[in-house]
Amino acid sequence: xxxxxxxxxxxxxxxxxxxxxxxxxxxxxxxxxxxxxxxxxxxxxxxxxxxxxxxxxxxxxxxxxxxxxxxxxxxxxxxxxxxxxxxxxxxxxxxxxxxxxxxxxxxxxxxxxxxxxxxxxxxxxxxxxxxxxxxxxxxxxxxxxxxxxxxxxxxxxxxxxxxxxxxxxxxxxxxxxxxxxxxxxxxxxxxxxxxxxx
Amino acid sequence: xxxxxxxxxxxxxxxxxxxxxxxxxxxxxxxxxxxxxxxxxxxxxxxxxxxxxxxxxxxxxxxxxxxxxxxxxxxxxxxxxxxxxxxxxxxxxxxxxxxxxxxxxxxxxxxxxxxxxxxxxxxxxxxxxxxxxxxxxxxxxxxxxxxxxxxxxxxxxxxxxxxxxxxxxxxxxxxxxxxxxxxxxxxxxxxxxxxxxxxxxxxxxxxxx
Numbered sequence: 467x468x469x470x471x472x473x474x475x476x477x478x479x480x481x482x483x484x485x486x487x488x489x490x491x492x493x494x495x496x497x498x499x500x501x502x503x504x505x506x507x508x509x510x511x512x513x514x515x516x517x518x519x520x521x522x523x524x525x526x527x528x529x530x531x532x533x534x535x536x537x538x539x540x541x542x543x544x545x546x547x548x549x550x551x552x553x554x555x556x557x558x559x560x561x562x563x564x565x566x567x568x569x570x571x572x573x574x575x576x577x578x579x580x581x582x583x584x585x586x587x588x589x590x591x592x593x594x595x596x597x598x599x600x601x602x603x604x605x606x607x608x609x610x611x612x613x614x615x616x617x618x619x620x621x622x623x624x625x626x627x628x629x630x631x632x633x634x635x636x637x638x639x640x641x642x643x644x645x646x647x648x649x650x651x652x653x654x655x656x657x658x659x660x661x662x663x664x
Numbered sequence: 665x666x667x668x669x670x671x672x673x674x675x676x677x678x679x680x681x682x683x684x685x686x687x688x689x690x691x692x693x694x695x696x697x698x699x700x701x702x703x704x705x706x707x708x709x710x711x712x713x714x715x716x717x718x719x720x721x722x723x724x725x726x727x728x729x730x731x732x733x734x735x736x737x738x739x740x741x742x743x744x745x746x747x748x749x750x751x752x753x754x755x756x757x758x759x760x761x762x763x764x765x766x767x768x769x770x771x772x773x774x775x776x777x778x779x780x781x782x783x784x785x786x787x788x789x790x791x792x793x794x795x796x797x798x799x800x801x802x803x804x805x806x807x808x809x810x811x812x813x814x815x816x817x818x819x820x821x822x823x824x825x826x827x828x829x830x831x832x833x834x835x836x837x838x839x840x841x842x843x844x845x846x847x848x849x850x851x852x853x854x855x856x857x858x859x860x861x862x863x864x865x866x867x868x869x870x871x872x873x
Contacts, residue, residue, distance in 0.1 A: 477668065500822040504687045509796070601788060608792040611688035611823050613704045630691055630705060642688065645822065 495661045498654040499632070499646035508642040509609040513570065513602060516582035516595035523640060529566045530662045534633040535612045537573035538585040539623055543631050543648060544569075548589040551633075554655035555590065564638070564663040571597040572607060572614040572629045610634055611645070637662050681847050683826040689714075689819040690797020694754065694783035697766035697775075702752070702783045709821040711848050712750045713841070716800045716815060718757035719769040720808055727831060728814045729753075729773045734838035735845070736780055742846045745853035747821055749845060751780035756794045756802045757810065758784040799828070816841070820848055 508523060511533075515521045523531060532551060536544035548569065555562035569586055571577035574597045577585075582595030597603070607614055607629075614629035631648035635658070644658060689704065696702045715732050717725040732751055739749045753775065755761035761769075766782040769775075775782055785793045794800050802812035818827035818841070827844050 481668070500824055501685060502687060502824060503685045506687075604789055605792045605796070608690045608692065608789060609688075609796050611691045611704065613691035613693055615693045615701075615703070628705075634688075645688065645824075 495658075497644055497658050497661075498650055499635075499644050499658070501644055502642050504642050507640045508636045509606065511568075511570075511596070511606060513596040513598040513606070514579055516579050516586050516597075518579045521594065521596060523636065526566045527640070528638055529564050530638055530659055531636040532565065532567045532633055532659070533610065533636065534567070534569045535572050535607055535610070535614065535629055536569050537571050537627050537629075538577050538581055539573060539626065541626070545589075547631070547633065547648060548586075548593065550650070550652050550655060552590040552593075553652035554659060555592075557652055557656040558660050558663075561660050561663050565659050567593045569593065569595050570603060570606060571595065572603060572612075573616075573627050574598055574600050574603045610642075635659070635662060682851065683818075683844055683847055685820075686825040686828065689817070689823050689825050690793045691823075692785055692789070692793045692797070694785045694793075695763060696781045696783040697763055697770045697777055699763040702781060704823060707750060707752070707819065707821075708823060710748045710750045711744055711821060711845060712752055712819045713845075714798060714817040714819065715751075715753045716756060716794055716798065716802070716812065717753060718755050718810060719761050719765050720757065721810075724812075725773075725814070728816065731816060731838060731841070732780065733774050735841050736774075738838065738842055739779075739845075741842055742849045743853065744845075744849040745855075747849075747852050749779075751775070753780070753782045754794055754798070755782065755784040756790055756800075756812070757808075758787045758790055760808070798825075818844060818848070821852070 511521065511523045513521060534547055534551070536547065548567075551567050555565060555567070558565070567590065571582060577595070577597050579595075579597060582597055586593045586595035612630040614627055616625045617628050618625045632645050634642060635644040635646065637643040643662060646655060646658065691704045693701060693703045713732065713735060715728045717728060732753065736751055742749065755766065761784040766784065770777060770782045794802065798815070798817050800813060800815045800817070802810050805811050814831040816829040817825055818829075820826050826848060829841070
């Protein structure tokens, strides 16, 4: 009887080691958003940066690229997301060197390169603001799963832009890898970006 | 011990089938048969089966429409754990497919307007949405007709394409679609707790049905 109890203890012990000790090491990284298993490169980007230069994803080869669709008149969601992204990069320390954050404006009529230059780098010097013609931006947003539409409001702004608030991560090989929802904490963002940058 | 681990691994991984997360479905804003806005954000959290066509389509759209109707009829067979199954037929002929034209066609093919909606994008974004986004090929031909590749696309609540069914290469059938939708349902029902880990891991083992 004692012998059986001993064996049960050994088995339970080994199972506990397997479950708590080994599994966390061998199981895949659990991302905080939705993983995409795309077999083709992320849709091409060809827009004007806040510094007035044409920019494509190839310019950031070897970097993890976070793409966010927002706009400078955005009252709450956009500044919150950009601030979270800045905090995530801060948490990553040196690991953040291989990460690039891009904000594509969904309000290209108002967000000229000059306007973006006053807004985007205020969150982080290395963030890049992108804009283009309405058609260029709309086509890019479409293939990145982002919806946006103007909504008239009273007051000085004239209109706001409803838009998909999640943001996208392109891995170092240029594949769209991850969609993170609005409200993902800086810690969780940093965790996923550090995994992809590592 | 090995046997025990084997049994554990079997029970954890064997019954799990997953659909690949192929790519992001496009973001869009369209107008449906009632004249209402229909956006990709409205579909968030729901499972959506998309088809593509146009109201002057004639017999070329019969097979796809019948498949949509067939899946719609059997939707009660799947448990989506609180999510709903929606159907959207996207027109690639937005100039002619106004809300009234879509409404007339909807009643012809049995689309109720709530669970199954017909919608047309803005003309200048149709190619981006249908062609680049949903990867469905179409091309205008003479006399207002179109050549196109009849396709069904299954999209999950995250806006990720989980299944593509092309009539030209693989004949789609209602049974298969129901089975795949059921797999998404199982994923939703297991989306909390330890089962999530097994699901994430299952994606690495490529157990695609």
